[in-house]
Amino acid sequence: xxxxxxPIYRQIADRIKADVLSETLKGDEQVMSTNQYAAFYRINxxxxxxxxxxxxxxxxLYKKRGIGMFVSPDARESLRAARRESFFAxxxxxxxxxxxxxxIPLGEVVGRINExxxx
Amino acid sequence: xxxxxxxxxxxYGETTALDGITLSLGEHKIYGLLGRNGSGKTSxxxxxxxxxxxxxxxxxxxxxxxxxxxxxxSRISLIRDAGETTDIGTVEDALFFAEWLRRDWDGEFADQLxxxxxxxxxxxxxxxxxxxxxxxxxxxxxxxxxxLTMFDESYLGMDAPSRQAFYDxxxxxxxxxxxxxxxxxxxxxxxxxxxEQVVIIDAGRVVVHExxxxxxxxxxxxxxxxxxxxxFTAGLTVLGSRQLGATKxxxxxxxxxxxxxxxxxxxxxxxxxxAMQDLFVHLTGGPR
Numbered sequence: 001x002x003x004x005x006x007p008i009y010r011q012i013a014d015r016i017k018a019d020v021l022s023e024t025l026k027g028d029e030q031v032m033s034t035n036q037y038a039a040f041y042r043i044n045x046x047x048x049x050x051x052x053x054x055x056x057x058x059x060x061l062y063k064k065r066g067i068g069m070f071v072s073p074d075a076r077e078s079l080r081a082a083r084r085e086s087f088f089a090x091x092x093x094x095x096x097x098x099x100x101x102x103x104i105p106l107g108e109v110v111g112r113i114n115e116x117x118x119x
Numbered sequence: 120x121x122x123x124x125x126x127x128x129x130x131y132g133e134t135t136a137l138d139g140i141t142l143s144l145g146e147h148k149i150y151g152l153l154g155r156n157g158s159g160k161t162s163x164x165x166x167x168x169x170x171x172x173x174x175x176x177x178x179x180x181x182x183x184x185x186x187x188x189x190x191x192x193s194r195i196s197l198i199r200d201a202g203e204t205t206d207i208g209t210v211e212d213a214l215f216f217a218e219w220l221r222r223d224w225d226g227e228f229a230d231q232l233x234x235x236x237x238x239x240x241x242x243x244x245x246x247x248x249x250x251x252x253x254x255x256x257x258x259x260x261x262x263x264x265x266x267l268t269m270f271d272e273s274y275l276g277m278d279a280p281s282r283q284a285f286y287d288x289x290x291x292x293x294x295x296x297x298x299x300x301x302x303x304x305x306x307x308x309x310x311x312x313x314x315e316q317v318v319i320i321d322a323g324r325v326v327v328h329e330x331x332x333x334x335x336x337x338x339x340x341x342x343x344x345x346x347x348x349x350x351f352t353a354g355l356t357v358l359g360s361r362q363l364g365a366t367k368x369x370x371x372x373x374x375x376x377x378x379x380x381x382x383x384x385x386x387x388x389x390x391x392x393x394a395m396q397d398l399f400v401h402l403t404g405g406p407r
Contacts, residue, residue: 008312009332035294042286043312044149045294047332 008043009051016055020075021083027073031061120181120194120267120299121146122167127176129162129323136162138323140176144316147297151314151331153307155403159323160303161199164269167301168197180267193222196265198256198273211240213255214262221263228292229262235284249276257285261292269301282306286313307396317395321403331395338393339375342368347386358401370401 019025034052038045052069055061060075072078099109122144129137137159144150154160165171166178169185169192178184183191207213210233218224233239236254244252253276260268274282290313293300304310311317317334319327327334338358341348345367348360352369360369370393375383383390 038294039287039291041312042283042290044315044331045290046148046315047312050332 008047012051013054017079020071021079025071027071029071031069033068123179125177128174130174136323140325146299148315149300149313151317152301152303153399154320158320161271164197164271168195194265195267196260196263197269198260199271200275207244210238210242217259223264225262225264232258253277267299271303307399311395319402326402337372337374338398339371340368340391340393341371341388343388351383351388
């Protein structure tokens with residue numbers, strides 16, 4: 001389930017963020033417990049807890065003492081803002097580099113973007 | 120249970136199996152004990168279980184000595200590989216002795232596990248397959264619920280579905296009843312996600328003792344054209360490298376901060392994680 005070559009907690013965090021972005025997990029919704037995550041992914045619960053702590057630090061989740069972890073109400077919006085910020089560097093720039101490397105004129109790329117945008 | 124080991128030496132006649140081990144293990148964590156064949160893993164676990172007496176040094180479990188100290192050893196369980204229970208009669212007999220020895224034994228849990236691993240109390244141990252004997256060992260280890268439970272390559276002969284069942288039950292029961300667990304295994308990629316901390320020993324000494332995830336984050340594979348890879352890795356601890364034509368991949372040990380990561384990206388280098396098994400191979404001296 002995981003690429004076992006990268007720290008598991010980062011991957012759990014990425015998955016929860018993806019669920020928040022896609023609204024599979026909604027604001028103020030409770031997320032599964034560390035132990036449920038640990039059992040599901042067959043990982044040490046301390047590793048799962050680290051992923052959750054990272055998400056609390058980033059403001060994606062918040063803790064309710066004695067109850068569990070919940071999605072921050074503004075988590076989706078702040079994740080979207082962060083993704084928008086890195087969109088050009090992480091998505092557009094590599095695409096342009098790839099187009100140049102394989103010889104696709106940028107005009108064709110822009111044409112395609114306009115075509116998709118007008119659908 | 121807490122484990123404190125200081126300057127532990129174990130000799131068998133002329134042979135030094137443990138050569139000055141100092142180790143401190145906390146309560147309620149799962150530890151991975153990794154080492155090559157003959158590195159001293161089994162010797163260390165045998166001393167911790169009170170099966171062998173240390174030649175030198177100090178061994179304390181919850182502050183008390185272990186060897187010939189029943190109040191402590193009744194709360195410690197070491198499950199060795201499949202041959203262990205061969206001479207005992209039936210599964211029933213094996214469970215009887217386990218219950219007799221273990222203060223925290225849970226018979227109902229043992230019965231659930233027998234069913235899960237498709238064993239019955241009437242089976243004769245001698246006629247069981249290696250995998251079934253390993254499963255019996257695992258059942259005794261889990262149902263013993265010992266505050267210090269150690270599995271020394273207890274998976275030998277178990278097929279993949281049985282090993283997965285073992286890991287699932289171990290995790291679930293550990294989360295329900297936290298205890299100190301030490302697992303030694305050569306199936307590193309398979310078991311390492313279960314570990315909170317990893318201890319690597321080599322030639323009777325501790326080489327690494329670290330949080331498992333921290334250890335993983337210390338290893339980085341740097342890949343790209345040979346010259347920039349060499350320039351980037353100069354001055355870093357390089358565990359090993361491989362080359363394919365003009366492309367070189369070097370395994371670096373040590374945390375790379377964001378500045379170094381940006382530097383790598385600017386030089387057109389790819390940074391990737393290293394598997395626990397690869398780190399292990401390189402930290403214990405590569406193939407011999």
